């Protein structure tokens with residue numbers, strides 16, 4: 001028997017493309033690509049989209065907390081509003097992951113999020 | 121990310137890192153998705169997830185994709201807790217024989233729906249609790265078998281419409297009240313039991329944290345509004361979950377070594393009607409039927425207050 005030079009275990013599959021045929025399926029049907037649903041856009045699910053008004057937003061974090069699709073992103077972007085108040089973070093929508101459920105807009109305590117219809 | 125060790129007091133204690141990936145197929149507004157997101161933030165990378173079939177299992181793992189960034193196992197309906205027990209025993213043996221994970225706390229987290237817990241996986245869960253395995257068990261309770269199209273389970277509340285508890289002349293939705301899974305867990309004398317609710321994220325995550333830190337079996341029972349199954353608006357799922365607490369339909373409990381405590385007190389309850397009327401599954405209920413549910417909740421609240429030894433949940437507001 002010759003010694004295999006192929007890497008063993010899960011490492012065997014990590015760099016590889018997704019299987020297209022049954023004989024390319026990893027042993028036991030394992031999926032060695034952790035968290036890769038992140039590559040799958042969900043924007044086609046939406047009929048309405050959340051739009052955040054940075055001026056109104058008080059950076060309370062609630063939309064970020066309640067989003068079931070991790071589609072509100074907290075970024076270290078400074079923002080000074082017209083009243084002169086400076087915030088260290090900003091909230092933005094990842095429109096690839098957002099499914100348009102409207103929870104963020106409903107839960108926002110200051111109505112800083114509007115749900116607007118998607119248009120073709 | 122490591123598991124969270126410090127208490128989670130405010131939303132600012134929640135880590136930014138997402139241990140559970142987006143891009144899954146859970147419905148718009150599904151509370152179970154939020155529960156998984158928050159759970160994985162708490163337990164971090166060293167948890168092994170044993171998942172019973174159901175909505176979360178099916179929607180997070182469309183081959184060759186996965187939303188999980190942890191070792192994760194798909195299990196059958198009946199054996200989530202049995203498989204979790206086996207993994208825990210194997211981890212112990214690996215540690216003893218080969219010193220694997222000697223200086224790292226690797227723990228099994230079992231997750232299943234209400235059907236997979238209250239009904240089909242109950243005997244495996246009982247065995248796991250009785251043998252004292254070091255497993256954290258999370259049941260996300262959407263109050264029916266949602267993945268296969270809204271069939272009733274023993275967690276379906278009194279009066280709720282499902283496809284197998286239809287509404288007509290003879291049948292008026294689910295004829296039985298919800299099974300008391302907390303009572304069943306209590307009877308096993310396990311060290312940590314809690315009920316949680318995604319509308320109270322810091323309370324929920326703090327309970328996840330304590331359940332994960334417990335050495336021995338722990339159970340967290342989480343209410344999980346389901347938009348198509350409960351016939352609610354997508355944006356209402358957190359609102360409805362909150363109303364469950366504010367009406368006394370759902371009490372936020374924590375039972376450490378048998379000692380109960382209500383973690384979210386409600387001074388004045390809202391009438392149950394406010395919870396019921398937002399949900400299409402209760403639309404058929406007459407005023408008399410709602411009154412019967414109100415009386416059932418009144419009795420339940422009284423029982424809880426007596427048990428915890430204080431008026432944790434107050435009377436219905438006038």
Ligand SMILES: Cc1ncc(C[n+]2csc(CCOP(=O)(O)OP(=O)(O)O)c2C)c(N)n1
Nearest residue numbers: 174175197233234235236264265266267268
């Ligand atoms: C023994 C067995 N019976 C039936 C099924 C089909 N089945 C898969 S998921 C599911 C419903 C799961 O209900 P629940 O545990 O409440 O989870 P939910 O889908 O509501 O999240 C059913 C009936 C199965 N997989 N195995």
Ligand code: SF4
Nearest residue numbers: 067098099101102104
């Ligand atoms: S609409 Fe729903 S999915 Fe989109 S960002 Fe808001 S809460 Fe998240």
Ligand code: SF4
Nearest residue numbers: 057058060061063108
């Ligand atoms: S909930 Fe509203 S105010 Fe709070 S961070 Fe989000 S957009 Fe800003």
Ligand code: SF4
Nearest residue numbers: 146147150175346347
């Ligand atoms: S059917 Fe209900 S529980 Fe299942 S993914 Fe949809 S909202 Fe979530």
Ligand SMILES: [Mg+2]
Nearest residue numbers: 233234264266
């Ligand atoms: Mg269910």
